Amino acid sequence: MNHKKVFTTGEAAEVCNLSQQTIIRCFDNGQLLGFRVPGSKFRRIPRNELMKFMKANSIPLEALGTGKTRVLVVDDDPEIVELFVDVLKRDGRFEVATASTGYDAGVQTQSFRPDIVILDYMLPDINGNVVCRTIRENPELAEIRILIISGLINQGEIDQLMAAGANDFIKKPFNIAKVIERITQLVEA
Amino acid sequence: MLDVPKPVPTNPQNPADVAEKLKTRQVELILRQVESVPTLPEVATKLLRLTTSSEVQTEEVINLIRADQSLTARILSLASRADTGLRKEARTVGKAVVLLGFEAVRSAVLSIKVFEMFGQETPEAGGLNRREFWKHCLAVACAAELLGRRVRTGIDPEELFICGLLHDIGKLALEQCLPKSYARVVQACNSQAGNIAEYERQILGLDHTVAGRRLMQQWHLPETVEQTVWLHHQPIEALPEMIAGRQAIALVQLADTLVREQRFGYSGNFTYPANSARLASELGVTAAALAETLERLPSLIEHRSRTLGMGETTTESLYRAALADANSELDRLNRRLQRRAADAAMQVKAFMLLRQFGQNLSQTDSLHDLCRLLARTWAQVGELTASAAEPVAAYVFSSADSTIVLGTDIGAPEPAIDLVPAAVPLPPEAPPENALTGSEVLERIADMKHVPDSLGQATLSHYPLVCGQRWVGGLFWSAGAAKADLAGQTAQAVSVAMAFAAAMIESRENANILAEQLAESSQRLYAAQKALTESRTLAAVGEMAAGAAHEINNPLAVIAGRAQLMAESAAAADRQTWQIVADQAQKISDIVTEMMEFARPPEPHSQSCEVKGLIDQALAAVRQVAAMSNLAVKIRVAANTPAVWADPEQILEVLTEVLMNAHAAYTANPHAQIDAGLDELAGMVVIRITDQGVGMDSDTLDKAFTPFFSQRPAGRRRGLGLTRARRFVQLAGGKMWITSAAGQGTSVFIQLPPSKDANLEQEPAP
Numbered sequence: 001m002n003h004k005k006v007f008t009t010g011e012a013a014e015v016c017n018l019s020q021q022t023i024i025r026c027f028d029n030g031q032l033l034g035f036r037v038p039g040s041k042f043r044r045i046p047r048n049e050l051m052k053f054m055k056a057n058s059i060p061l062e063a064l065g066t067g068k069t070r071v072l073v074v075d076d077d078p079e080i081v082e083l084f085v086d087v088l089k090r091d092g093r094f095e096v097a098t099a100s101t102g103y104d105a106g107v108q109t110q111s112f113r114p115d116i117v118i119l120d121y122m123l124p125d126i127n128g129n130v131v132c133r134t135i136r137e138n139p140e141l142a143e144i145r146i147l148i149i150s151g152l153i154n155q156g157e158i159d160q161l162m163a164a165g166a167n168d169f170i171k172k173p174f175n176i177a178k179v180i181e182r183i184t185q186l187v188e189a
Numbered sequence: 190m191l192d193v194p195k196p197v198p199t200n201p202q203n204p205a206d207v208a209e210k211l212k213t214r215q216v217e218l219i220l221r222q223v224e225s226v227p228t229l230p231e232v233a234t235k236l237l238r239l240t241t242s243s244e245v246q247t248e249e250v251i252n253l254i255r256a257d258q259s260l261t262a263r264i265l266s267l268a269s270r271a272d273t274g275l276r277k278e279a280r281t282v283g284k285a286v287v288l289l290g291f292e293a294v295r296s297a298v299l300s301i302k303v304f305e306m307f308g309q310e311t312p313e314a315g316g317l318n319r320r321e322f323w324k325h326c327l328a329v330a331c332a333a334e335l336l337g338r339r340v341r342t343g344i345d346p347e348e349l350f351i352c353g354l355l356h357d358i359g360k361l362a363l364e365q366c367l368p369k370s371y372a373r374v375v376q377a378c379n380s381q382a383g384n385i386a387e388y389e390r391q392i393l394g395l396d397h398t399v400a401g402r403r404l405m406q407q408w409h410l411p412e413t414v415e416q417t418v419w420l421h422h423q424p425i426e427a428l429p430e431m432i433a434g435r436q437a438i439a440l441v442q443l444a445d446t447l448v449r450e451q452r453f454g455y456s457g458n459f460t461y462p463a464n465s466a467r468l469a470s471e472l473g474v475t476a477a478a479l480a481e482t483l484e485r486l487p488s489l490i491e492h493r494s495r496t497l498g499m500g501e502t503t504t505e506s507l508y509r510a511a512l513a514d515a516n517s518e519l520d521r522l523n524r525r526l527q528r529r530a531a532d533a534a535m536q537v538k539a540f541m542l543l544r545q546f547g548q549n550l551s552q553t554d555s556l557h558d559l560c561r562l563l564a565r566t567w568a569q570v571g572e573l574t575a576s577a578a579e580p581v582a583a584y585v586f587s588s589a590d591s592t593i594v595l596g597t598d599i600g601a602p603e604p605a606i607d608l609v610p611a612a613v614p615l616p617p618e619a620p621p622e623n624a625l626t627g628s629e630v631l632e633r634i635a636d637m638k639h640v641p642d643s644l645g646q647a648t649l650s651h652y653p654l655v656c657g658q659r660w661v662g663g664l665f666w667s668a669g670a671a672k673a674d675l676a677g678q679t680a681q682a683v684s685v686a687m688a689f690a691a692a693m694i695e696s697r698e699n700a701n702i703l704a705e706q707l708a709e710s711s712q713r714l715y716a717a718q719k720a721l722t723e724s725r726t727l728a729a730v731g732e733m734a735a736g737a738a739h740e741i742n743n744p745l746a747v748i749a750g751r752a753q754l755m756a757e758s759a760a761a762a763d764r765q766t767w768q769i770v771a772d773q774a775q776k777i778s779d780i781v782t783e784m785m786e787f788a789r790p791p792e793p794h795s796q797s798c799e800v801k802g803l804i805d806q807a808l809a810a811v812r813q814v815a816a817m818s819n820l821a822v823k824i825r826v827a828a829n830t831p832a833v834w835a836d837p838e839q840i841l842e843v844l845t846e847v848l849m850n851a852h853a854a855y856t857a858n859p860h861a862q863i864d865a866g867l868d869e870l871a872g873m874v875v876i877r878i879t880d881q882g883v884g885m886d887s888d889t890l891d892k893a894f895t896p897f898f899s900q901r902p903a904g905r906r907r908g909l910g911l912t913r914a915r916r917f918v919q920l921a922g923g924k925m926w927i928t929s930a931a932g933q934g935t936s937v938f939i940q941l942p943p944s945k946d947a948n949l950e951q952e953p954a955p
Contacts, residue, residue, distance in 0.1 A: 077743050083750040122739060151742025155791060172746035173778055176753045177899065
């Protein structure tokens with residue numbers, strides 16, 4: 001539900017944990033604003049209207065999705081992973097999942113459906129460029145951005161990663177503010 | 190006609206060479222045949238090995254003689270003729286042996302058996318007259334024995350008798366093997382009254398001394414006998430002291446000369462190396478002893494020849510025959526003497542020249558000096574007067590540098606030396622055939638552009654110097670100018686020594702050059718090894734830095750990241766501290782990056798860059814740093830400086846680094862000078878950056894390019910700057926070096942290849 005801009009009454013009912021009837025009633029009585037699909041009777045509720053409605057009626061917003069950017073952090077160094085989690089959580093605009101191997105990263109990509117993967121190049125099982133290629137070969141995952149962050153600075157290897165489908169590269173150690181800026185830029189692009 | 194010397198055989202296909210080879214093979218064949226000449230009968234060999242010391246052996250000898258009937262008869266007859274006054278008593282071999290003495294019996298038996306073996310009849314018509322030959326041998330034997338009794342030699346006179354008897358035995362051996370050829374030897378020798386040994390060598394390839402020696406070895410005769418047979422023609426002074434039986438050889442020589450002077454028998458030798466009186470005085474034999482020997486000789490010969498069954502020729506008839514022979518020969522001898530006198534005069538000249546040449550040679554150690562010496566000596570040989578119109582020149586090939594060292598004497602105090610490029614590959618092939626004139630030879634071997642006119646314009650004769658098979662040099666002189674024969678024996682003798690000297694000095698120079706080249710290449714090897722070690726070290730550093738980059742950057746990222754987080758949440762007072770932590774972590778990472786980039790530098794993206802532009806950019810970059818904006822720089826770029834071929838980014842870093850160092854060399858008023866231009870010799874552009882700052886002592890200078898070395902312990906910048914700069918210059922295919930002295934400033938030289946489009950031939954702009 002994270003990226004939905006417009007909801008059906010069924011979806012809105014699910015998000016608000018109410019019956020569809022209640023949603024229809026509220027829509028019809030003007031409590032919940034929306035529009036009808038032209039040439040039909042189907043109701044549609046824009047996200048911001050749904051959110052206003054939920055807030056006005058004190059319905060928890062979780063099910064609507066946060067509106068936050070979903071970030072998957074992949075690094076075999078737990079300290080690095082933890083640092084990213086802290087940094088991103090503190091910012092508040094991000095939802096974070098983590099993986100410490102290439103395999104984990106694959107699983108998480110499927111289930112968590114991140115907007116962006118922050119990928120260390122050197123992983124214990126497979127190298128970052130393999131992860132990149134695997135993601136890029138799946139059309140369902142085409143929208144996912146990949147940001148490589150690594151201690152390696154060999155230009156040749158960086159070029160390889162970019163060719164394998166990475167969107168950008170940032171060298172460790174990094175400036176926190178710049179990393180966050182880069183993440184937002186990549187996701188919005 | 191030109192004075193063209195005899196050809197020197199060097200070509201293996203040359204018929205003369207083939208003949209030479211065949212002759213060598215023939216000699217081997219003859220020597221093998223000599224070995225197949227029957228061995229001495231047992232009685233003779235046994236006797237030779239025995240001494241009187243043993244009773245049993247004496248008994249054995251007596252038995253051996255008894256077993257041989259003819260031998261018994263002869264020994265008894267010998268004893269009865271012996272001047273003992275006891276002739277009636279000598280009826281048994283035993284008594285005869287006692288009477289005669291063991292040694293006398295021994296030599297008698299040996300002579301008898303040898304005579305029996307070879308016989309007294311000449312096998313081939315015109316061959317060696319056996320009867321006369323034996324007469325000669327016997328006479329020499331007797332004379333040697335008589336002399337041996339007069340002179341204290343420590344050698345048994347009977348042994349001297351054997352030496353004398355057998356000294357020419359080789360002639361019989363040769364005749365036995367090759368009767369027809371030997372007949373030719375005898376005829377040739379007789380017709381020219383020469384020394385038979387020379388004709389033996391000419392016709393058979395070896396002479397009787399060598400064949401005789403082989404036979405003596407075969408017969409196991411004592412060493413004294415063997416040496417006498419072998420060496421009796423050698424001048425006694427020429428024999429080393431250690432030769433066994435040197436004295437025996439000398440006495441046999443004297444005996445031989447004495448006997449031939451008296452014309453006893455026929456030896457085939459009509460030459461006299463020295464007369465008997467001289468030989469005798471050298472040996473310490475008094476004139477009286479010699480006279481006495483001569484007096485007693487005929488009777489002894491007669492006595493001995495009877496023993497040996499050599500017929501009943503009396504002493505008187507021997508003398509008559511000898512006198513007749515002598516008269517017929519005298520005339521021939523006289524003519525021969527005249528010829529020899531002429532030869533001797535020539536030899537004296539050659540000898541004098543050679544001696545002088547040898548003396549001068551000892552002070553000569555270069556081909557230059559040698560050529561001067563050769564030219565001067567040759568002028569003396571040919572009695573040439575060198576002048577500009579009639580030059581004399583010597584040349585030697587110097588294969589090490591493919592030149593011809595040419596010494597030309599035109600009458601100046603010192604012959605002039607020219608180094609003339611060779612027109613043929615050196616070492617040259619066989620010397621030119623005689624059909625070529627000297628001028629033609631010169632044109633063939635030398636680049637005429639470099640030959641002095643005096644030589645180039647003269648009509649020349651040529652004499653090649655050949656050592657072994659190698660053509661080492663030669664001599665040129667104005668054709669027809671020689672007053673003495675330059676094709677004769679004197680010239681030949683001197684040329685042999687010259688050729689040898691030339692070959693020797695040339696190979697010594699070659700060895701010198703080789704040694705120099707070796708030293709040079711070992712130096713190059715050392716440099717290459719140093720470079721290799723350096724690049725290996727760099728590769729290892731690169732590997733390590735790459736590993737370190739990953740390992741170090743992770744914790745650095747954590748430190749820097751955490752510090753940044755703390756800085757955000759900390760109170761204002763602590764915020765700066767946290768920021769410093771973050772920045773320093775970043776700095777560590779930068780060092781690691783720099784190290785890795787230094788060891789594995791990025792490939793330069795070379796392109797054509799204007800030197801002036803690069804300098805201006807670097808200067809601007811340096812002046813942008815606030816602390817260095819006061820750096821005063823004078824720039825002089827020569828008008829003909831071509832663009833360089835390099836990565837502009839990297840060269841910019843290099844220049845910036847050097848300029849920053851120049852600035853750091855001053856405490857106040859920093860200034861530097863930059864000169865750029867083309868080093869035409871190296872074909873490279875050189876940029877020199879000079880400051881007059883503190884400079885470096887030699888220790889510091891040595892380490893200037895060492896990574897992380899800095900002479901300023903405090904407040905220094907990271908120590909990879911110069912090392913990295915040189916690396917970039919090297920990547921561009923250039924060189925970077927520093928000269929400096931403490932207190933006098935520093936000059937940094939950056940040498941870079943000119944751009945590929947630059948035209949180096951271009952004249953500088955006016």
